[in-house]
Amino acid sequence: xxxxxxxxLLASVALAAPGPPLHAQEPALPxxxxxxxxxxxxxxGTGKKAxxxxxxxxxxxxxxxxxxxxxxxxxxxxxGDTPGDYESKFELPYKPLIDAGIKxxxxxxxxxxxNQRFYKLFNMNAEQYYTHKKGNVRFFAxxxxxxxxxxxxxxxxxLQSSGSDWxxxxxxxxxxxxxAFHGSSTALRLVLEPLFVKYxxxxxxxxxxxxxxxxxxxxxxxxxxxxxxxxxxxxxxxxTDLTAAxxxxxxxxxxxxxxxxxxxxx
Amino acid sequence: xxxxxxxxxxxxxxxxxxxxxxxVAAQARAPQAGGEEARVFKVFTARVQQYVKLQSxxxxxxxxxxxxxxxxxxxxxxxxxxxxxxxxxxxxxxxxILTHEVTRQFRRIIRDEFLGPDARLxxxxxxxxxxxxxxxxxxxxxxxxxxxxxxxxxPALLSRLPQLPQVLAYxxxxxxxxxxxxKAGLIVDPIPNVVP
Numbered sequence: 001x002x003x004x005x006x007x008x009l010l011a012s013v014a015l016a017a018p019g020p021p022l023h024a025q026e027p028a029l030p031x032x033x034x035x036x037x038x039x040x041x042x043x044x045g046t047g048k049k050a051x052x053x054x055x056x057x058x059x060x061x062x063x064x065x066x067x068x069x070x071x072x073x074x075x076x077x078x079x080g081d082t083p084g085d086y087e088s089k090f091e092l093p094y095k096p097l098i099d100a101g102i103k104x105x106x107x108x109x110x111x112x113x114x115n116q117r118f119y120k121l122f123n124m125n126a127e128q129y130y131t132h133k134k135g136n137v138r139f140f141a142x143x144x145x146x147x148x149x150x151x152x153x154x155x156x157x158x159l160q161s162s163g164s165d166w167x168x169x170x171x172x173x174x175x176x177x178x179x180a181f182h183g184s185s186t187a188l189r190l191v192l193e194p195l196f197v198k199y200x201x202x203x204x205x206x207x208x209x210x211x212x213x214x215x216x217x218x219x220x221x222x223x224x225x226x227x228x229x230x231x232x233x234x235x236x237x238x239x240t241d242l243t244a245a246x247x248x249x250x251x252x253x254x255x256x257x258x259x260x261x262x263x264x265x266x
Numbered sequence: 267x268x269x270x271x272x273x274x275x276x277x278x279x280x281x282x283x284x285x286x287x288x289x290v291a292a293q294a295r296a297p298q299a300g301g302e303e304a305r306v307f308k309v310f311t312a313r314v315q316q317y318v319k320l321q322s323x324x325x326x327x328x329x330x331x332x333x334x335x336x337x338x339x340x341x342x343x344x345x346x347x348x349x350x351x352x353x354x355x356x357x358x359x360x361x362x363i364l365t366h367e368v369t370r371q372f373r374r375i376i377r378d379e380f381l382g383p384d385a386r387l388x389x390x391x392x393x394x395x396x397x398x399x400x401x402x403x404x405x406x407x408x409x410x411x412x413x414x415x416x417x418x419x420x421p422a423l424l425s426r427l428p429q430l431p432q433v434l435a436y437x438x439x440x441x442x443x444x445x446x447x448x449k450a451g452l453i454v455d456p457i458p459n460v461v462p
Contacts, residue, residue, distance in 0.1 A: 080412045086337040110416040114435075114448040115344055120335040128432075128448075146435050147421040173418060187391040191421045 009039040009058070009067055010205075010212060010226040036135040037066060040170070042073030042207025043109065044229035047089040051230045055093035062097070069102060070094075071139065073207030073226060074109025074172030076122070081113045090121070105132055107141040109172040109207060131158050138164035142171035144188055144206075152191060159199035169196065170205040174225045176218060178240040179209035179248070181233055196221055211237050213246040306367045307428045313363040314445075317454060318431050321447065324350040348450040352407040360406055363445060363455040372427065373460055376443065379423045380462050388420045392438050392461070404444045404456040412451075414439070 031037075039058060044051050058070075077085045091098065098104075098121065106122035107129075108114065117124040124130055128143040129151055140158065143151065159167065173185040175193060185208075196204065197219050207227035215223040228248075237248040324347060331343040355362075364372065379388045402411060417438045427436060430445075434454065437446045444456040 081337075082341065083337045110418070113412065113451065115340050115451070118331055118333050118340045118343075119337060120333045124333075126331075126333050145416045145418055146424075147418070148424045148435075149429055150432070152421075185391070185418065187387050187420045187422065188418065190387075 041229035174206035
């Protein structure tokens with residue numbers, strides 16, 4: 001197992017809720033000089049107050065946890081993709097991060113239109129699914145709206161030749177989720193998980209359910225759901241055997257007793 | 267005596283044939299069924315290729331779209347492409363690509379998926395984000411509604427339908443299946459009420 005190499009901020013609106021200011025807290029992370037540091041946000045593109053508040057908190061928190069880039073877990077823009085949508089649901093809320101040179105690597109959700117792949121600030125390079133590398137971590141951004149044989153063949157080929165210590169996949173629909181609204185995407189799990197296991201994927205991030213959940217390792221893979229970066233679906237989590245940590249309320253009421261459950265490390 | 271023996275042998279052969287023939291016939295039918303599907307899908311693929319050729323021809327008349335931060339350009343490109351394709355296909359009717367024969371094969375496959383052993387899984391997959399909560403009927407050459415969320419097409423179903431070029435996708439909306447142009451955002455051809 002390679003040494004700890006990356007640390008991630010899973011940014012949920014619950015983190016922006018009343019309580020001790022997040023940016024004033026010391027993150028319990030190794031923060032080694034060579035760590036790959038990034039943030040993960042999902043289902044954020046509402047353009048509403050909660051999204052703006054969380055975006056502000058992320059910018060402030062970056063002083064303590066200097067993440068270098070952000071991965072998005074889909075539903076980047078709800079309700080359309082007019083120039084006004086890009087502005088009010090992405091460019092304005094994340095302006096401080098964009099201005100600081102933070103790159104966003106997007107994946108598409110079920111509310112996103114495929115042509116978002118041409119938007120330069122999403123760094124998808126006109127592809128619906130793609131891969132990028134940071135340090136010794138290889139990331140795979142998948143399009144779970146259309147998990148066709150071509151995409152699966154591409155994924156297998158790229159995983160075979162990834163040549164990285166760490167492999168992280170991210171996509172919109174969670175393979176495991178304790179949330180009541182959508183829940184686990186079992187049909188996707190049947191085709192994706194065998195590849196993850198075969199090629200040693202260590203971590204997978206998804207959105208779709210507007211909650212936070214860290215799932216107990218499944219077949220050695222750490223699954224996270226972070227779909228609460230635009231709004232929180234309060235009370236939506238069910239009690240299941242899957243959950244290692246979760247919340248669907250603001251941070252003053254974490255389900256696992258931790259004060260800031262949205263900050264994790266791998 | 268000789269005649270009796272011949273008759274007996276004839277009966278023996280006929281009985282043997284009666285026993286073996288249905289199996290032989292079934293064996294012959296199986297490849298025919300596969301062959302029929304392959305033949306129909308070949309026609310479908312040829313029509314899809316014709317569409318892709320038309321689409322790329324139309325796109326070639328527009329300024330090339332590369333990754334840009336000018337989002338108005340992305341929208342303009344999509345709208346212009348959709349207009350050109352719709353104009354070029356103004357006579358296209360439902361069934362132009364998803365012909366009657368193709369539809370019959372698709373219905374059979376989709377029926378298998380939604381009524382077969384994995385039916386629960388397939389139904390759950392499409393119900394999760396079922397846009398049919400919004401009453402929508404898809405028509406040829408119309409733009410896929412911008413505010414309509416996408417339903418995940420079950421991967422098991424995608425593995426049985428003919429593979430599409432990257433610019434097209436199968437989309438399920440309610441009980442309908444549509445062939446969608448992912449670049450122009452157009453409905454290329456729908457099959458209504460295909461999900462049982």
